[in-house]
Amino acid sequence: MPLTDTQIKNLKKQDKPKKYSDGGGLFLFIPPQGSKLWRLAYRYDNKQKTLALGAYPIVSLADARKKRDDAKRLLGSGIDPSQQAKLDKIHRRASNAITFNAVADEFLEKVEREGKADATMTKKRWLIDLARDDLGTRPISEISAAEILVPLRRVEAKGNYETARRMRSTVGQVFRFAIATARAENDPTGGLKGALTTPTVTHRPAITQRNALGGLLRAIWGYEGAPETKHALMLMAYLYPRPGELRLAEWAEFDLEQSAWTIPAARAKMRREHKKPLPSQAVEILHIQKELTGDGRLVFPSIKSRVQPISENTLNGALRRLGFTQKEMTSHGFRATASSLLNESGNWSPDAIEAELAHVGADMVRRAYHRALYWDERVKMADWWAEEVESMRSSTN
Structure with missing residues (x-):
């Protein structure tokens, strides 16, 4: 007859092991120590086998019967319940190890x-x-x-x-x-x-009015600090790269004869090589800078170590010394400045401007166009922008 919970609770340990059947191969095994252990007797591949299902009362009578039925379903599918239990245990251990x-x-x-x-x-x-x-x-x-x-x-x-x-x-x-x-x-x-709370977008400070920009340019050209810092600020104005790209620039990246700067993929933000045309004004500054640091790897090494670049705060600190607050202009702001005025001019296609800024296009096709199709336009745009910088710097209006 099937077991009942009352019957199981009243079972006592004996001098010899004892089995109490519940039906369908399920039985309760009580060794001399008195534990009440669920077991399932079954045949697989013409061999008599036993599967441990846990101890009572942790595994209740209802739970034991469910485990018996699950094992019977595995047998019906040609699967050995004991082998499946071992595989499940291995899987649990593996899952726990994958933290x-x-x-x-x-x-x-x-x-x-x-x-x-x-x-x-x-x-x-x-x-x-x-x-x-x-x-x-x-x-x-x-x-x-x-x-x-x-x-x-x-x-x-x-x-x-x-x-x-x-x-x-x-x-x-x-x-x-x-x-x-x-x-x-x-x-x-x-x-x-x-x-999550949506953060408030704060745009990087940048000067985008021509008169105000002219004042900034005149201040940079009159900078009396380290010449390397002055040259870096001048190049930021002409080339508007990401500050880190200029700060970490190496002489091997520049082809001054071909007027080109190739920023390697390892340092470009978008993880792809970015080639920038150099106007003659930028080439002239780089020639002067090369006399100062051309014997080393870095274009702008730190004053403390020739193998370390200038710090992230060098350019912004120079802007502060020139009288421009953090809310007025940052080194990264040169990119927004150039982007605004280039777009406002109406002389250049938006895609060419985006390509020069090394922004990612809408798709892979546009990325390919950015690298190739717009190069000639970007060369002309670089020369035009350099002339604009000169014009705004010279203007007193």
């Missing part, structure tokens, strides 16, 4: 192999580290959106809304890497886009 920390470390190694800039790697590591205390030891396949929201809310609570947004994006990259490498089935961060 967020382990996958995140692999992801960072992959990104670094792809040649991402040191600054990019530092930011990714920092953003991922913000999540490690809460997610690090958890199996990545088991992490829920609610768990990820905990460290995100902690960052938001400090008012760092943009950091929280970037953290969600970077953690999402870890999950998508886990999906691509068969360690997870979904990215829980996707459902959190609407949960």
Whole structure:
């Protein structure tokens, strides 16, 4: 007869092992020690086998019967329940070993192999580290959106809304890497886009009025500090690169005879090589600068070490000494300045301007056009802009 809970509770240990059948191969095994252990007797491949189902009362009578029925279904499909139990155990151990920390470390190694800039790697590591205390030891396949929201809310609570947004994006990259490498089935961060506070966009300060820009240019050309800093500011005005691209520039990147500067993919923000035409005014400044630092690798080395570039604050600090506050102009602002005035002129196609700024086009076709089709226009545009800089610098209106 089938067992009952009352009967099982009243069973006592005996001097010899005892079995109590529940039917369908399920039985309760009580060794002399008194434990109450569920077992399933079955035949597979013409062999008598026994499957352990757990101990009573942790595994209740109802649970034991369900496990028996599940095993019978496996047998009906030609699967040995004991072998399946071993595979499930291995899978659980493997899943537990694949933690967020382990996958995140692999992801960072992959990104670094792809040649991402040191600054990019530092930011990714920092953003991922913000999540490690809460997610690090958890199996990545088991992490829920609610768990990820905990460290995100902690960052938001400090008012760092943009950091929280970037953290969600970077953690999402870890999950998508886990999906691509068969360690997870979904990215829980996707459902959190609407949960975070949208940061207020603050545009970088830039001077875009011609008269005011003329005053800035005259101040730069009259700068009495280090000549290397003056030359760097002059080139920012002529070429409007990203400050880091100029700060880290190496002499090997410049072909002064062909009037071209090729910024390597490893240093370009969009991770693709960017070639810029050089107007004659920029070439002249570079020749002068080469007399100062041409015996080294860097165009603008630090005064403390010839193998280290000038610091990130060198150009902005020079602008402050010239009297321009952080709210008026920054070194990055030269890009917005040039972009605004080039577009306002109506002389150049928007795509050529975007190409010169090294922005990513709408699709791969446009990227190819940016590199090739607009080169001649960009050469003319570079010369025109240099003449405009000279005109605004010389004007007293």
